[in-house]
Amino acid sequence: MSTTGEAGTTDGRLLRGDRSRRTIARHAVDVASIEGLEGVSIGRLATDLGVSKGGVQTLFGTKERLQLAAVSAAREAFHDAVVAPALRVPRGVARLRALVEHWIRYVEAPLFPGGCFWTATLAEFDSRPGAVRDALRGQHQDWLDLLAGELAEAARAREISELDTQLAAFQIDAVLTAANVALRMGDAEAVDMARQVVAGLLGAASR
Amino acid sequence: MSTTGEAGTTDGRLLRGDRSRRTIARHAVDVASIEGLEGVSIGRLATDLGVSKGGVQTLFGTKERLQLAAVSAAREAFHDAVVAPALRVPRGVARLRALVEHWIRYVEAPLFPGGCFWTATLAEFDSRPGAVRDALRGQHQDWLDLLAGELAEAARAREISELDTQLAAFQIDAVLTAANVALRMGDAEAVDMARQVVAGLLGAASR
Numbered sequence: 293m294s295t296t297g298e299a300g301t302t303d304g305r306l307l308r309g310d311r312s313r314r315t316i317a318r319h320a321v322d323v324a325s326i327e328g329l330e331g332v333s334i335g336r337l338a339t340d341l342g343v344s345k346g347g348v349q350t351l352f353g354t355k356e357r358l359q360l361a362a363v364s365a366a367r368e369a370f371h372d373a374v375v376a377p378a379l380r381v382p383r384g385v386a387r388l389r390a391l392v393e394h395w396i397r398y399v400e401a402p403l404f405p406g407g408c409f410w411t412a413t414l415a416e417f418d419s420r421p422g423a424v425r426d427a428l429r430g431q432h433q434d435w436l437d438l439l440a441g442e443l444a445e446a447a448r449a450r451e452i453s454e455l456d457t458q459l460a461a462f463q464i465d466a467v468l469t470a471a472n473v474a475l476r477m478g479d480a481e482a483v484d485m486a487r488q489v490v491a492g493l494l495g496a497a498s499r
Numbered sequence: 500m501s502t503t504g505e506a507g508t509t510d511g512r513l514l515r516g517d518r519s520r521r522t523i524a525r526h527a528v529d530v531a532s533i534e535g536l537e538g539v540s541i542g543r544l545a546t547d548l549g550v551s552k553g554g555v556q557t558l559f560g561t562k563e564r565l566q567l568a569a570v571s572a573a574r575e576a577f578h579d580a581v582v583a584p585a586l587r588v589p590r591g592v593a594r595l596r597a598l599v600e601h602w603i604r605y606v607e608a609p610l611f612p613g614g615c616f617w618t619a620t621l622a623e624f625d626s627r628p629g630a631v632r633d634a635l636r637g638q639h640q641d642w643l644d645l646l647a648g649e650l651a652e653a654a655r656a657r658e659i660s661e662l663d664t665q666l667a668a669f670q671i672d673a674v675l676t677a678a679n680v681a682l683r684m685g686d687a688e689a690v691d692m693a694r695q696v697v698a699g700l701l702g703a704a705s706r
């Protein structure tokens with residue numbers, strides 16, 4: 293590819309456009325984690341980042357596309373912080389424990405200023421059918437499937453007793469979500485309660 | 500009290516004012532169950548109900564006071580639909596089962612168009628300190644205390660084995676909340692999963 297002349301200029305513009313898109317989408321995630329995705333508007337993002345509203349408009353077009361970009365950016369950041377590190381440890385109970393501990397770190401640190409992006413946005417959009425809800429639902433289902441898959445692997449390897457993997461994944465996700473909300477309101481002990489529930493579910497595991 | 504003359508007129512106005520406040524607050528609950536409490540504004544409520552913005556302003560003053568009135572109205576409606584019927588059955592396991600079944604009916608019916616008011620608003624306000632969050636947190640703590648109290652009663656009466664009542668209440672609340680979100684997105688089986696978790700916690704109960 294040419295790095296000079298017309299094609300170079302186009303590449304450069306695309307690159308800058310891509311970088312701007314990422315910066316804006318990442319800020320949209322932070323806003324949504326505190327105020328929900330409804331707080332993510334083209335005008336609001338432009339003001340926060342000191343760029344022109346027209347510029348944000350050109351990059352994203354509509355509020356819904358901006359919200360969808362925020363969901364994608366959150367998914368990527370969540371993957372890097374929670375899923376990827378756990379994928380480096382052996383499957384089954386060890387990976388489940390890693391997923392839960394990285395998840396807890398993800399809300400305690402927190403990665404996003406308002407805590408868990410999914411807790412904030414799923415409860416916000418669960419009654420609003422559309423592309424944003426579908427994207428949130430897909431991400432949530434992938435997370436449940438990941439937990440259920442590792443639970444099945446743990447049972448297959450006889451690390452834990454046979455159990456209903458969908459039910460156990462539902463429970464783990466439910467207590468983590470509840471712990472996040474409690475933590476945001478200052479009740480830090482809820483995190484320990486979530487840990488105890490997970491330990492109970494993995495009770496038959498070798499320690 | 501006089502029913503005619505000046506005092507009577509004042510009473511009548513107060514009564515009408517109180518009735519209007521209730522109507523507006525109850526509609527605010529419905530809006531918040533779908534869009535969150537941020538969607539509850541004086542202008543929005545006035546438009547929806549076909550009344551003047553000035554009238555709503557006179558009755559509530561600020562958006563925050565309107566949001567607090569919505570929390571109170573939701574608390575009252577929740578009490579009537581979920582708590583009051585359960586208080587009519589014997590304490591312990593029977594009352595716990597009644598609380599859970601009435602709660603499920605409350606989101607399945609649903610009492611509010613967006614499902615559980617608390618799920619929608621707690622996740623929305625957990626990162627926003629202030630009077631609204633305090634009111635939501637108080638209501639949530641009362642609900643957890645009610646569950647924990649009945650669990651303690653069930654253990655005292657030897658209906659169930661000794662257990663950590665705070666932890667079990669946290670779990671019951673967490674799975675009900677998760678079931679509500681799943682139900683809003685069309686996953687009806689989550690309600691059965693919540694029931695299974697509760698049945699597991701009350702497992703030692705006489706059937």
